[in-house]
Amino acid sequence: MQRTTLIEATRLSKTKGKRVLLDDVSLRIDRGDFYALAGNAGSGKTALIRSVVGLAAPTTGNVSIMGVESGARAFRVFERVGFLPADPPVRRGLSVRRDLEVTVMLAGVTDTKAVDRALMLVGLEARAEEHASSLGDDERRLVGIARAIAHSPELLVLDEPTRGLGGVERQRIIALLEKLSVERQVTIVASTRVADGLVDMASRVGVIRGGRLVEEFNREGLRERGREHVEVVVSDPAHAAVVLEEHLGCTDFAVCQERLIRIYLPGTRAAEINAALVAKGVSVTRLAVNTGSLEDLLERLAAEGGADQ
Amino acid sequence: MIGRVLTAELATLRRSPLVWLTILLAVGGSMLARVIAWVAHALERSEIGEFLIFGGIGWSDVALPLALLAYLIATAYLFGRDFDDGSIDFVLTSPVRREYVALVRLTVLTVWVLALALMSWWADAAMRAILATTSFDPGAGIAATTGFTATLAAIATLPLVGWTALRFKGSLPALGIGIAIQGVALFLGDLVFIRALPWFLPVALAAEEAVAWPVAAGAGLLCAAGVLMCLRELRQVDLYE
Incomplete structure (x- = not known):
């Protein structure tokens, strides 16, 4: 079955003065995807997300959303797209409810219950009449999420939806996004700095570093990479593979680039692996045990080579 | 679509x-x-009159600068407030044409300024009646004409102030630049070269009993340029510069 592409970025680059915010990023998100964009602060997550929704103009390359080139001409797609900026603002002088009402008014929603429903979903119904500007950062984020979902969009583009939220609120938002993704088939693109529940739920994960999309995984690939394993860099990967199979009885390993082998055995067998390889004349120039948490994996990928920005 | 932009605009303005x-x-x-x-x-x-420095101060010397300040504040607020509080993100990711947002704001601005001018004139008429100043003032008709032409000229220049707010992403830059230029025009009005500045138009028009056609044409051109610049700026605004 052919899948509909909702977001497509092709060779996207953006610079700000001498600073490279995005560097040759290509990305495709299909209907039904839950895409988590993981990266450290300054990695380019926000620049990419704002380029997708047309709030930032790419220096080169192009990006389309719902089949329309992002920017001023793509205004109509926002009847079906919800967006949460990284620092969700609130309108001064308005109550939380009025702030949301203005948003749904602009979106052309006539359902009078839409605002109440959105507030209830994020757990802010009790604070609906308070001044929006009196809310703390975490509550503003909840208002922002309510604003993004109030008009029942098909696609949600969320910039760090769980940042700064406490445990209860974080779980509530993660559960809400899961519900929207699974039950209502809403396509979700959400950026995150850490491997929190968002990454666990995602059907695809992209890791961005220094403005480049350095790795992309599907759910299975991520689990595979996230398992506990021993990483070795050897002089002769082919010979090492034979040693692993014949002398250690291990077939669950992957030979990667630059003579790196990931051996999916417990870390407690690292010494045994090293000894076997060395005994058979394979030089081991690096050996590391990866404990296998998703958080570790993503943090390592996001930080490898250091943050460029 | 324009209707819902206007409704949303008025909903936010009402509480301001x-x-x-x-x-x-x-x-x-x-x-x-x-x-x-x-x-x-x-x-x-x-x-003791001859020793007082404020002898000879006329109504327009005080009312006009304050009215212009009010118009500048209205313009800077209308076009810059979304940048100040960050809600421009929501405006530009709403399913409405950006041109409509700019046009609605220009319309609201025109109505707002005209309403202020009318209120200002009514207040003056009331004070004139209370203080019985008819023995020395220029008369209600002339005052109203002066006020009206100044208001029209101010409206002509205000889209440029709106553009400044969009270009520099905030109400304060627009207000600052607007006040600076209007201030220069008002206080250095006697200098010949100042009369060549477009920002001097409100003052020049207020001082004229009969509006010269080049000045009126200039005001019209200025207004059209300002409107076009606002539309263009909002179309291509980059919020990650």
């Missing part, structure tokens, strides 16, 4: 204290100006 501030400046300024003019006139007729 800035609306009351502009009314205070325009109406209060007009009333205050009439009182000052009345006091100045009374003192001029007394023996």
Whole structure:
């Protein structure tokens, strides 16, 4: 079955003065995807997300959303797209409810219950009449999420939806996004700095570093990479593979680039692996045990080579 | 689509204290100006009048700068407030044409300024009746014409102030630049070269009994340029520069 592409970025680059915010990023998100964009602060997550929704103009390359080139001409797609900026603002002088009402008014929603429903979903119904500007950062984020979902969009583009939220609120938002993704088939693109529940739920994960999309995984690939394993860099990967199979009885390993082998055995067998390889004349120039948490994996990928920005 | 942009615009404006501030400046300024003019006139007729520096102050000397300030505040707020609080993200990711947002704001601005001018004129008429100043003032007809032409000229220049707010992403830069240029035009109005500045138009028009056609044409061109610049700026605004 052919899948509909909702977001497509092709060779996207953006610079700000001498600073490279995005560097040759290509990305495709299909209907039904839950895409988590993981990266450290300054990695380019926000620049990419704002380029997708047309709030930032790419220096080169192009990006389309719902089949329309992002920017001023793509205004109509926002009847079906919800967006949460990284620092969700609130309108001064308005109550939380009025702030949301203005948003749904602009979106052309006539359902009078839409605002109440959105507030209830994020757990802010009790604070609906308070001044929006009196809310703390975490509550503003909840208002922002309510604003993004109030008009029942098909696609949600969320910039760090769980940042700064406490445990209860974080779980509530993660559960809400899961519900929207699974039950209502809403396509979700959400950026995150850490491997929190968002990454666990995602059907695809992209890791961005220094403005480049350095790795992309599907759910299975991520689990595979996230398992506990021993990483070795050897002089002769082919010979090492034979040693692993014949002398250690291990077939669950992957030979990667630059003579790196990931051996999916417990870390407690690292010494045994090293000894076997060395005994058979394979030089081991690096050996590391990866404990296998998703958080570790993503943090390592996001930080490898250091943050460029 | 324009209807819902207008409704949303009015919903946010209705709760804004800035609306009351502009009314205070325009109406209060007009009333205050009439009182000052009345006091100045009374003192001029007394023996101590010649020693007072504010002798000869007319209504327009006080009311006009305050009214222009109110118009500038209204413009800077209308076009810059979304950048100030960050809600421009929501405006530009709403399913409405960006051109409609700019056009609705220009329309609201025109109505707002005309309403302020009318309120200001009514307040002046009331003060004139209370203080019985008809013996020395230029008359209601001339005052109204002067006020109206100044208002029209101010409206002509205000889209440029709106563009400044969009270009520099905030109300304060627009207000600052607007006040600076209007201030220069008002206080250095006697210098010939100042009359060549477009920002001098409100002052020049207020001073003319009959509006010269080049000035009126210039105001029209300025207004059209400002509107086009606002539309263009909002279309291509980059919020990650």
